[in-house]
Amino acid sequence: MVYDLYETQRSLMRPLADFAEAAAKFYANPVWPAVPHNVTQRVSASYDLMHRLLKDYEKPEFGINSVQIEGKTVAVQQRVVLEKPFCRLLRFKRFSDDVSLLGKLKDDPTVLIVAPLSGHHSTLLRDTVKTMLQDHKVFITDWTDARMVPTEQGRFSLDDYVAYIREFIATIGPDVHVMSVCQPTVPVLGAISLMASAGEIAPRSMIMMGGPIDARKSPTAVNNLAMNKSYEWFENNVIYRVPANYPGAGRRVYPGFLQHSGFVAMNPDRHLTSHYDYFLDLIRGDNDDAESHRRFYDEYNAVLDMDADYYLDTIKLVFQDFGLVNGTWTVEGETVRPQDIHRTALLTIEGELDDISGAGQTEAAHDLCTGIASVSRQHYVAEGAGHYGIFAGRRWREKVYPVVRDFIAAHPQGAAGDPPRKPTRSHASA
Numbered sequence: 001m002v003y004d005l006y007e008t009q010r011s012l013m014r015p016l017a018d019f020a021e022a023a024a025k026f027y028a029n030p031v032w033p034a035v036p037h038n039v040t041q042r043v044s045a046s047y048d049l050m051h052r053l054l055k056d057y058e059k060p061e062f063g064i065n066s067v068q069i070e071g072k073t074v075a076v077q078q079r080v081v082l083e084k085p086f087c088r089l090l091r092f093k094r095f096s097d098d099v100s101l102l103g104k105l106k107d108d109p110t111v112l113i114v115a116p117l118s119g120h121h122s123t124l125l126r127d128t129v130k131t132m133l134q135d136h137k138v139f140i141t142d143w144t145d146a147r148m149v150p151t152e153q154g155r156f157s158l159d160d161y162v163a164y165i166r167e168f169i170a171t172i173g174p175d176v177h178v179m180s181v182c183q184p185t186v187p188v189l190g191a192i193s194l195m196a197s198a199g200e201i202a203p204r205s206m207i208m209m210g211g212p213i214d215a216r217k218s219p220t221a222v223n224n225l226a227m228n229k230s231y232e233w234f235e236n237n238v239i240y241r242v243p244a245n246y247p248g249a250g251r252r253v254y255p256g257f258l259q260h261s262g263f264v265a266m267n268p269d270r271h272l273t274s275h276y277d278y279f280l281d282l283i284r285g286d287n288d289d290a291e292s293h294r295r296f297y298d299e300y301n302a303v304l305d306m307d308a309d310y311y312l313d314t315i316k317l318v319f320q321d322f323g324l325v326n327g328t329w330t331v332e333g334e335t336v337r338p339q340d341i342h343r344t345a346l347l348t349i350e351g352e353l354d355d356i357s358g359a360g361q362t363e364a365a366h367d368l369c370t371g372i373a374s375v376s377r378q379h380y381v382a383e384g385a386g387h388y389g390i391f392a393g394r395r396w397r398e399k400v401y402p403v404v405r406d407f408i409a410a411h412p413q414g415a416a417g418d419p420p421r422k423p424t425r426s427h428a429s430a
Contacts (some may be wrong), residue, residue: 003240006257017054024048038283045282049275052294057301059145060123064092067133072101076133082171085153086160086307088142092133105137109204109408110176111166113140116183117161117310119259119303121145125181127392131401132179136408138170139186140167145304146253147246156186156312159331165191174201177408181391182357185211186318189338189365190331196340196371205345205376205411206296207404210357210390212318213365214325218358221266226319234315239308254311256303263300266355273316307362325364338368344375345411349400351385378407 024047027040032404032411064076082089096102111132115122122142123360132138141164146156165188169176180188185208195202215223242248266269281290316323323329329336346369348362363379380403382390389395 001240003255007243007245008254013054014056017051017056020047020051020054024051041283041285045279048282049279052278052297053275057298057300057303059121059304060126060299062092062123062126062129064126064133065093065131067130069094069096069105069134070101072096072098074101074105074133077421082138082168084164084167086144086146086156087148087164088144089171090140092129092138092140094133094137101300108136109412110137110172111139111408112172112176112178112203113138114165114184114188115141115143115179117143117306118182118183119256119263119306120299121302123302124299125391127396128181131397132404135405136177139168139176141168141305145256146251146307147242147248147255147305149248149251149307151248151251155309156307157309158250158317159308161187162191162194162331163345166195169195169203172202174203176203177207177411178203179207179209179404180211181209182211182387183314185209185213185362185365186314186324189213189326189368190311190329190336192344193338193341194331194334196342196344197334197337202315202341202344203272203429205347205408207347207349207407208362208365209349209400210351210354210387212361213363213368214322214361215319216322216325217360217364220355220358222356223319223358225262226315231312231316231320235308235312239312242305248305252308254308256305259306260301260303261389324348325368337410338365339370341350342371344372346372347376347388347404347407348379349403350379350381351387352381353386354390356387370394376411378403 002120015334027044027047039208042338062078064078066073077092077093077095079093094105096105096354113125113128113132115125122140124338125140129138129140149156161184165178165184169178169191178188178192188206189208192202192206213222215227219227229332238254239252242251242253242257276291278290281287281293318324321328324336324338327335327337346365347416348365350357350359350362352359366377366379369377380399380400382395385395390400
């Protein structure tokens with residue numbers, strides 16, 4: 001019922017949003033000689049803000065067509081490597097006519113970025129991808145909005161998530177370094193643990209950033225909600241069926257709009273201030289800051305639905321039973337044993353001001369991965385960085401990325417029992 005009401009509201013608001021967009025453009029047109037410019041500018045800004053508050057936000061594009069490498073522009077083409085019902089494995093293929101640069105590109109390490117499946121699209125990691133492309137061959141998981149998946153495709157559980165990661169790693173090959181951002185740190189660690197236990201060739205390294213490996217440590221508001229409400233409460237209060245106007249009609253999901261409402265409710269004052277500043281930027285004609293606001297909220301407001309099985313599995317395993325850290329997590333009957341990992345190096349990264357994954361939650365992976373030699377384990381705390389700052393923005397590019405790049409370069413053989421090499425690439429070459 002709630003989902004249907006939300007869709008009805010969207011339908012009713014759409015004409016008003018279109019009107020506000022047209023009105024904003026109309027009053028921004030300098031054809032009002034009898035009306036003071038500051039008056040029309042304020043009216044235009046008001047309608048523009050109304051439009052952005054009422055409009056629908058579709059999934060953005062990555063839009064990465066080129067990157068700068070060693071001072072040269074390198075073309076980038078996005079390709080679909082593997083397509084599953086609930087996820088696409090994408091590759092960002094780099095091209096260059098420069099023979100010497102092409103040799104470098106071919107020798108660069110391969111990285112699989114596992115994007116979070118927690119309400120936003122994988123394009124949230126656009127800055128992560130673009131930065132990593134400077135020194136790496138980059139793949140990324142592009143999760144599908146569950147409301148777009150017909151029920152004939154079956155359900156999607158946390159076990160399925162782990163199976164997807166194992167298949168993606170096998171598809172790319174054993175030379176891959178796996179970077180998980182936020183939510184996927186748990187299923188990625190589960191997948192690599194199962195690979196190690198089965199004697200499969202594991203990835204060279206795993207980089208875990210701001211994820212709830214052990215949500216009991218420094219619990220945040222997000223953790224407390226998941227811990228203090230029962231499993232039945234989540235099943236009865238936040239799970240709804242997709243309405244009839246989508247391909248996934250009838251599928252049980254945790255709707256993206258509920259997740260988005262929760263994100264906004266965590267920092268309402270910050271969002272209110274941001275929108276007011278945007279209004280003032282429009283009045284002042286500060287187009288750069290206004291465009292920056294648009295880019296952020298075009299991404300932030302674009303959300304997806306998650307299959308109910310996956311969402312409820314995550315709530316129970318990660319935030320209520322703590323199955324990974326307690327050693328009770330099983331996937332398709334196989335126990336997840338991080339201690340079996342020996343030949344995959346481990347880097348954990350946390351943000352000093354992270355209000356989603358608290359201090360120590362990601363670092364807890366080191367206590368579980370006892371089979372990895374200390375020489376191949378590293379923990380880094382990004383000073384002054386919040387949750388998003390560890391994978392996007394200036395702090396990511398200037399502080400976190402050099403640590404990630406150097407760690408990957410130091411573990412080219414994926415042999416956690418062997419001493420790491422010193423990075424051969426200088427900071428300047430990035």
